[in-house]
Amino acid sequence: xTENEEIGYGKPPKQTQFRKGVSGNPKGRPKGSRxxxxxxARALREKVIVNExxxxxxxxxxxxxxxxxxxxxxxxxxxxxxxxxxxAGSIENEVPISIKKEMTxxxxxxxxxxxKRIADCPNGGTK
Numbered sequence: 001x002t003e004n005e006e007i008g009y010g011k012p013p014k015q016t017q018f019r020k021g022v023s024g025n026p027k028g029r030p031k032g033s034r035x036x037x038x039x040x041a042r043a044l045r046e047k048v049i050v051n052e053x054x055x056x057x058x059x060x061x062x063x064x065x066x067x068x069x070x071x072x073x074x075x076x077x078x079x080x081x082x083x084x085x086x087x088a089g090s091i092e093n094e095v096p097i098s099i100k101k102e103m104t105x106x107x108x109x110x111x112x113x114x115x116k117r118i119a120d121c122p123n124g125g126t127k
Contacts, residue, residue, distance in 0.1 A: 043061065044060065044065075047059065047060060048061055050067075078117075078118060081114065
């Protein structure tokens, strides 16, 4: 150690510092490896062919999954309704204001009926 070398917080001795080009964590995450969010996003963007109203249509897996959830919810599946309401609640604040619209009387009537069906179900709609 030389006399004019400053040592202290954030300034370790030169002989203990990592050399240029050498990783401080050689067994760390390999380059190019993906995390779960990246893999999931890529899988949800994959295209699938769907038969809709007798016609073949290409859509992403995410679009197909959401369409199935909405259809099951509309047919009266209570667990699908719960999931859909959870999704709708979580994205409500993320929707741009220009897309939001007021609930029509018909929308309010449908929601009132859905909530009544859930409340009338034994155990509050849980299976």
